[in-house]
Amino acid sequence: MYTQAMDIPGGPKAVAPGSPEEAAFNARIARDEKIEPRDWMPEAYRKTLVRQISQHAHSEVVGMLPEGNWITRAPSLKRKAILMAKVQDEGGHGLYLYAAAETLGVSRDDLIDALHAGKAKYSSIFNYAALSWADMGAIGWLVDGAAIMNQIPLCRCSYGPYARAMIRICKEESFHQRQGFDIMLALCRGTPAQKQMAQDALDRWWWPVVQMFGPPDADSVHSGATMAWGIKRISNDDLRQKFIDATVPQAELLGLTIPDPHLKWNGERGHYDIGPIDWDEFWRAVGGDGPCSRERIATRVRAQEEGAWVREAALAHARKQAARARKAA
Amino acid sequence: MSNNEWPLWEVFIRSKQGLDHRHVGSLHAADAKQAVQMARDVYTRRMEGVSIWVVASEAITASDPDDKAELFEPMADKVYRHPTFYKLPKEVEHM
Numbered sequence: 428m429y430t431q432a433m434d435i436p437g438g439p440k441a442v443a444p445g446s447p448e449e450a451a452f453n454a455r456i457a458r459d460e461k462i463e464p465r466d467w468m469p470e471a472y473r474k475t476l477v478r479q480i481s482q483h484a485h486s487e488v489v490g491m492l493p494e495g496n497w498i499t500r501a502p503s504l505k506r507k508a509i510l511m512a513k514v515q516d517e518g519g520h521g522l523y524l525y526a527a528a529e530t531l532g533v534s535r536d537d538l539i540d541a542l543h544a545g546k547a548k549y550s551s552i553f554n555y556a557a558l559s560w561a562d563m564g565a566i567g568w569l570v571d572g573a574a575i576m577n578q579i580p581l582c583r584c585s586y587g588p589y590a591r592a593m594i595r596i597c598k599e600e601s602f603h604q605r606q607g608f609d610i611m612l613a614l615c616r617g618t619p620a621q622k623q624m625a626q627d628a629l630d631r632w633w634w635p636v637v638q639m640f641g642p643p644d645a646d647s648v649h650s651g652a653t654m655a656w657g658i659k660r661i662s663n664d665d666l667r668q669k670f671i672d673a674t675v676p677q678a679e680l681l682g683l684t685i686p687d688p689h690l691k692w693n694g695e696r697g698h699y700d701i702g703p704i705d706w707d708e709f710w711r712a713v714g715g716d717g718p719c720s721r722e723r724i725a726t727r728v729r730a731q732e733e734g735a736w737v738r739e740a741a742l743a744h745a746r747k748q749a750a751r752a753r754k755a756a
Numbered sequence: 757m758s759n760n761e762w763p764l765w766e767v768f769i770r771s772k773q774g775l776d777h778r779h780v781g782s783l784h785a786a787d788a789k790q791a792v793q794m795a796r797d798v799y800t801r802r803m804e805g806v807s808i809w810v811v812a813s814e815a816i817t818a819s820d821p822d823d824k825a826e827l828f829e830p831m832a833d834k835v836y837r838h839p840t841f842y843k844l845p846k847e848v849e850h851m
Binding site: 466515516591599741 | 760761762764781782783784786787790797798801802818820821
């Protein structure tokens with residue numbers, strides 16, 4: 428579903444080419460060629476990718492929680508089947524991404540441990556609660572819509588396994604946004620109370636979604652290296668603007684009001700202008716102090732711990748079967 | 757902890773009858789049977805396949821990227837292996 432914060436503080440700085448391998452690597456990046464797992468790569472490039480891909484994977488998995496919560500309360504069997512398919516997709520996306528990260532020589536267990544220990548981050552957006560059914564609409568429409576904006580440029584990422592995972596994810600993702608808009612449309616064409624539910628969901632999700640694109644370019648001190656390496660292709664502010672320009676007419680079509688009194692078309696720029704973004708709120712959410720941050724991690728840890736005996740039993744069974752087969756041979 | 761991680765498997769899918777199995781990704785599973793089951797759940801949710809192969813990742817032997825030139829460059833000057841190398845008279849038409 429989503430990636431962000433790849434260039435929050437703690438990222439690497441671009442290094443000057445030292446060795447012939449590094450010069451060859453830089454030349455390949457300049458020619459827009461892909462880098463594959465066993466190719467030589469600078470340590471900082473590898474580390475940046477591990478951090479970004481694992482954050483992205485964690486976001487997919489944590490992202491299953493707010494929606495998973497609504498599966499039993501979906502208003503119809505059709506909506507329930509759709510929501511289950513979407514949540515299952517997010518689980519699959521997490522798996523593709525963990526697999527891409529593992530090609531860089533890290534273990535999945537170590538990545539998951541880092542998330543559970545609070546050392547690895549995930550998207551700020553999943554620290555907010557999904558309070559009503561309309562939130563399923565708002566998440567699909569806005570959160571997945573923002574994710575698609577973010578992820579399409581990643582299909583051209585310089586690291587082959589990440590780019591291939593992103594192509595697969597983007598293919599599956601477009602139904603997520605459309606089903607969300609479809610939920611909003613049904614509510615907005617329903618009773619006044621239903622339309623009010625949709626407006627309430629938009630009011631709560633709008634600013635966290637605008638923040639999802641990450642800090643403004645002026646404060647993104649580390650995005651230089653990820654841009655130079657062809658990991659990131661479009662800046663946070665440009666993606667955010669693109670999202671706002673695409674979303675405002677969609678809100679108008681729904682007959683909903685975006686909760687920003689400063690929102691205005693700027694004919695000179697050819698873009699919408701928006702009001703100030705509360706970055707303190709963003710940093711709180713990223714830093715593990717969002718409304719649901721503790722609950723999300725606690726849920727993940729519990730799932731991991733309660734499933735441990737199943738994973739151990741399956742492995743013990745497989746080892747026993749293999750030993751038995753060797754004996755028989 | 758890491759030695760209790762389920763082994764890694766590479767997944768190959770035949771998208772339809774008559775086509776080759778193609779590598780689509782990898783996953784962790786306790787054994788081959790479970791790997792097939794999981795590959796079905798993860799890689800064929802939208803009718804992407806009619807057949808699945810799984811191979812333990814550690815069983816794959818790959819060529820070394822450092823040998824790329826030695827292995828593949830000798831083919832660059834053997835253009836006569838391609839049909840377009842031969843300029844034939846127009847009268848021959850399709851051959």
